[in-house]
Amino acid sequence: MSFDYDLFVIGGGSGGVRAARIAAGQHGAKVGLAEESRMGGTCVIRGCVPKKLMIFASNASLMAEEMRGYGWADAAAGGFSWRDFRAKLDAELNRLEAAYTSGLNNAGVEIHHQRARLADHHTVELADGTRKTAKHILIAAGGRPAKPEIPGAELGLISDDLFLLDELPKRALLIGGGFIACEFATILNGLGVETVQAYRGDAVLRGFDREAREMATAQLKDIGVDLRLGLSPVGLEKAGARIAARFDDGSADEFDAVFLATGRAPYTWGLGLENTGVNLKDSGAIAVDEWSQSSVPSIFAVGDVTDRVNLTPVAIREGHSFADTVFGDKARQVNHDLVASAVYLRPHELGSIGLTEEQAAERGPVDVYSAVFRPMRSMFAGSDVRIMMKLLVEPESDRVLGCHIFGPEAGEMIQLAAIPITMGATKADFDAAMAVHPTAAEELVTMRNVTRRHGGEG
Structure with a gap:
């Protein structure tokens, strides 16, 4: 049987775009992609990127306050213009959307700027009534905000x-x-x-x-x-x-x-899944195996629509691994066990990877190394805010099971800590690293005494 495409992707977010670009550009597949909204999806257009830029903008008053503590007596944030910020933000999002679209075009992906739904195991129907067939279909429709069921x-x-x-x-x-x-x-x-x-x-x-x-x-x-x-x-x-x-x-x-x-819900409604027999989880997400394959062999899914680990880099890795596996003869699975994440608050962020202290204690014996202190920068300015560095260590193997950082640029720090932890580093490996002084992050390699222990003796 001949098909219009080797692969048809539903969704132009991070996961879908990566899968389409790798399948077409690196592995020579004929690929079509449908996106009903703006190219780039939640992260680029209405999530991670604009949110992070807004976080930067929202720091002005705190920065001015801190500078006054350093002797800049007249430091002030001044007036904020939402209109000016919005204009710059819109321009940046337009630039990013164009870059995503250009990347797909350069890879030879045929883009359909409209909604698509499944008609059967190998057929998608576009909003204009056009039908396209594909040997493989990848659903990367993401998630959507879920409103509470209350009046009004x-x-x-x-x-x-x-x-x-x-x-x-x-x-x-x-x-x-x-x-x-x-x-x-x-x-x-x-x-x-x-x-x-x-x-x-x-x-x-x-x-x-x-x-x-x-x-x-x-x-x-x-x-x-x-x-x-x-x-x-x-x-x-x-x-x-x-x-x-x-x-x-x-x-x-x-x-x-x-x-x-x-909360958010997997965007599976209106996709025509009832025409295929694709199994769903109780959450409404598409159930997939370790290869991102659904219960229908020709249909795969990646990203938030599967409700595994709902983070942009995870969707990108899943999409890339899918393309390499199916079209590149390079079978690759994604390990969802250790995934770093960050919450961008201000002035201090929260970075995390691995088990929480509560999860580790429930799992078995664990040594907790935790330092809570006033960092030099804010303390000098007169602030009483504290930061936290925490490592969770399995006593028997000495392996680091989790790391949690609450402090300035915690997102940047947890990315670096994620490398050794993903490699299976031990507490001794952390201890062997020479500290960079004076930094807040040096606490990660200078904590020598157990703060508290869960389970086991002592």
């Missing part, structure tokens, strides 16, 4: 909307305690918005190391976010030009904007 939820904004606002609200509510909610609360607060964050738990960032979570929770409060824990919304309603939010403790409040950051 349609009045709330989702994370995508922040990047499209014509002007910033004067007072905003963030609902949620995950990394998106915390990063957005950080951004809005730093850009001068009176920010309230409501979360049902007792500390933000569920799933991360508890000690780091508590430090992140305290920092949000310290920078001026009105963080209301143990609180969930029960409804939203119009209140003139504003939105009134009602909470489960009987309280109510009014805001210019309400952002719903309560």
